[in-house]
Amino acid sequence: MIPASFEYRRADSVEQALGWLSEDPDSTKLLAGGHSLLPLMKLRLATPGVLVDIGRVPGLSYVRDAGDHVAVGALTRHRDVEISDVARAHVPLLAHVAGQVGDPQVRHRGTIGGSIAHGDPASDLPAAVLALDGVLVIDGPRGRREVGAGDFFRGFLETALAPDEVLTEIRVRKAPRGWAFQKFNRRAQDWAIVGVAAVVNGGARVALVNMGATTVRARGTEEALAAGAGIAEAAARAPEGLEPPSDLQGSAEYRRHLATVLVRRALEEATASGG
């Protein structure tokens, strides 16, 4: 499978990328690691006229301790998040989830910014960032803005990122203890049929993979926990108000059931790990 023809430009800076994007935002796409975009281009589901390669823009690959949160550069590869001492110490959920994305080859190329900007409901990292009360830092022609993860993921492959903007940093709240990630799939490298990212300290936040058109919070579970319910009771409310997809991997009904099981396991594990 070969992508449709496009013009390739390599950006040396965010400013240069923004300049090229502004010329024709609707037919220009940014390329980072390419592990979401290139498969779509090979299937010709995406046919950008101009591909702006930001993969080598300097200064956007880092994991920094920023006081109450950890700041991750958008071009940081999954592998680099996975082995980051800062991430492991302060946001072990993020480090762990980065290590669960795809397979080693994918993690050597794919970036956190690419995964977040792609906004696939079946991806693991959006759920981790949502559970960690993340903030997405966006640069564009109208300056810099920050969007909370809860407002960022809008729908299937749809985010708050405008076609002429660049996601440059991902900020997540520190959560050294009281976290868990559950991923259920048939083969090791597959997407999660359902996944759960949970943080239980300071008010539980439970985010779900593949339980809707975008990554979503298990509001029913969170409300139940806030009201003092036990884990089993709270987990049973995980699919409340959600419309999971039906596909070859499982029906919507199967996913609703799976969500209750995985949320229970996640909450048990998070609590046991110091929640």
Added chain:
Amino acid sequence: MQVTMTVNGETQSHDVEARMLLVYYLREVLGLTGTNVGCDTTSCGACTVLLNGESVKSCTMLAAQADGEEITTIEGMASSEGVLHPIQEAFREHHGLQCGYCTPGMVMAVASFLKEHPDPTEAEVREGLEGNLCRCTGYHNIVQATLAAARAGALAP
């Protein structure tokens, strides 16, 4: 567009279409057909090569993205005198292949894996090779070969 990269220690420079994938650059422009195309969808790992020493799936990378970088393919593993790389030797010794189609990708994935995990457990090997499928399901001997290569202290080239 012009791309220049080091492949198996040799500088290569060619004018290619921007949309040319790295695997087709290696196979069709350079004639290095040891790297196979299996699924062509980032799943099977048959096209795995090393990019600056790390395993990547060359079907999911543009040749343009490898511009200026260092690529190692299966052809770059044995010495110029034809002596097999210790990982290749371990695959032969432990019969870590059946039809052989996944083998180049497996060997390259193992080379990268052993750099990151020089003394792995069997479970780590199985997890570490999750990105490579063997449709003959010959995993057991592949895992044994990898463990043997680790014991032999086989690091990537």
